[in-house]
Amino acid sequence: MALLRPTAILLGKELRSEFRTRELLTTTLVFVLTVLVLFSFTFDPTTAESRRFGPGLLWLALLFAGSLMLHPSFAREQANDTLAALRMAPIEPVSILASKILANLCFLLVAELFLLPVFAALYNLRLAPILGRLFLVLLLGTLALSTVGTVFSAISSQARMRELLLPLLLLPLLTPALIASTEATRGLLEDPPALSAPWTGLLAGFNIIFLTVTWLFGEYLLEE
């Protein structure tokens, strides 16, 4: 397909430039850890309470982290005006967006991989029996965050006060995804664990809808 190869090549470039510095990964990790620890101070939860609050804390922390960390996605192309070079390439402009969405998805998922055991230990949760289903929820929730986050980082990179603007644009829009991910995760932490069909469905629907909107209208953000 005409879209697949350029996207794969650009994804390789995104991953290489990130893993050379690991900036996004380390800052996300440290940020989420800090927030999780601070939460436990402010609420001092018991085991039963952490079961109730834990998923919300985790997703809120991830969302805040995403709204801060996705900003460089487009902003760092500006330093040497490399976006102009990408635009000149004979490829569909959507593949630039697609590669960045996938790259951000990878970074956030790797960060979550490190965070999960810490989260489980800090909040006294047993994640081993639900790992497969939890991964599905994480994947869908993180895809929602990285899709909208990447598109909005293309928007905010063209504005003043961009670091501040991205969370303002992103957080209200992601409200449905936040609720659905939190509720789906909470269902998995209940006894017995259950994967909630309506919430997982809503998450999947959210992704399908916004991937389609991105595919239809995203390229307008890349033009000069």
Added chain:
Amino acid sequence: MGQGTATVVESTGPGRRTGAGAVETVGVALLLGFAGYAALFVAPNEFTMGLIQRIFYFHVPSAWTGFVAFTITLVASIAYLRGRNPKWDWLAVSAAEIGVAFLSVVLITGPIWAKPVWGIWWTWDARLTSTFVLWVLYVSYALLRTLVDEPERRAVVSAVFGIFAAVDIPLVYFSIWLFRTQHPQPVMGAGGSLDPRMRNVLLLCWAALLGVMLLLLRQRYRLEALRYEVEELRMEAARRGDSA
């Protein structure tokens, strides 16, 4: 708008007439007065809530009018991206700001009603929360516009954001509805139990508020057109200054 500025604009721009037409304004004012009278004196008294229920005749139509405004923003945003006519951008921003104004009315009249009836100003109920999220969403839209200087860039990025926001509305409502609900159930359409007189007054009030919205929209659109013209003239002046 002073006489002097109006004559300057007269010669060139798109916003030739700056005042709303007197006939429409008087018409909407009369309609609004009539609707207010009907809401206060014609509609029957609600049995359990009493007088305070009458705020509903402006609360609910404001919400509907706000949705109409956001729909205009969505359509205008798509039309702008397709054809790049700046007029669609003016319409999109005008409708978005007016939608925020109407939603503010909803969010203010809601608690005024809720305090005596529910005993609390605010509850994290489905419809309240969704409306609040929606309000924040379009305030961010307005904020985004102030932070992008170049007019065409601003039009493009806010059009894309406007589309994302509009697509998000049903998702916000559905997700929060799934989350919880204790709001009075919808009174129109299937399963509604609204007295026909109440319904007629409600629709009359909606017509009046739609009229207000159209007047505001026209006014705000002209303002945006004038702003655009000023910006163009400034750039033109700067160009001439450079070449001289």
